[in-house]
Amino acid sequence: AQKITQTQPGMFVQEKEAVTLDCTYDTSDQSYGLFWYKQPSSGEMIFLIYQGSYDEQNATEGRYSLNFQKARKSANLVISASQLGDSAMYFCAMRESPDYKLSFGAGTTVTVRA
């Protein structure tokens, strides 16, 4: 069964606007972690933000914030004030206990327009 679902294969956003990337997950674990990674055309995977299942506050890292809705099992990424350099593929991932394997979604391509 698919553990991470990203329903938006591609999105366009205007420069300086905010964009929300959807991610839903499926787990029966009580302890898990949710991650977002950015993959530009160079191929490197850049860690953006992390949300633990027991974290009460939504995670934020600069222009990135994670809208964590535990009951709905969603962990959407919000990028505020989009920049041209934000154009990339974005992956949502989940770590389930007890090991530290990550399951990845299929990704969302974001294209920022000037």
Place this chain on the structure above:
Amino acid sequence: SQTIHQWPATLVQPVGSPLSLECTVEGTSNPNLYWYRQAAGRGLQLLFYSVGIGQISSEVPQNLSASRPQDRQFILSSKKLLLSDSGFYLCAWSAGGRGKFFGPGTRLTVL
């Protein structure tokens, strides 16, 4: 600070040839190490992970193997490559659950 290296960056190999991809991590001890493969335009598939020297767990049956001869070295190998082995191979490390950090990747084309 921690860094992770992978080489080679790109590789073109004929079908049936052997493979050896290397990954090393600096600046940390006893990391968990991972090999992922990414097909073009797709998400990442976990191939192997290791929690210590000589300890390898395989996630999918395939003609690839992994070894961890030293604490911060992780090697992905194959005796005979298949066309389906083409892809982008990423090594990653983590120490604890909060983050997994990836190397620059190796783009493998099997012809």
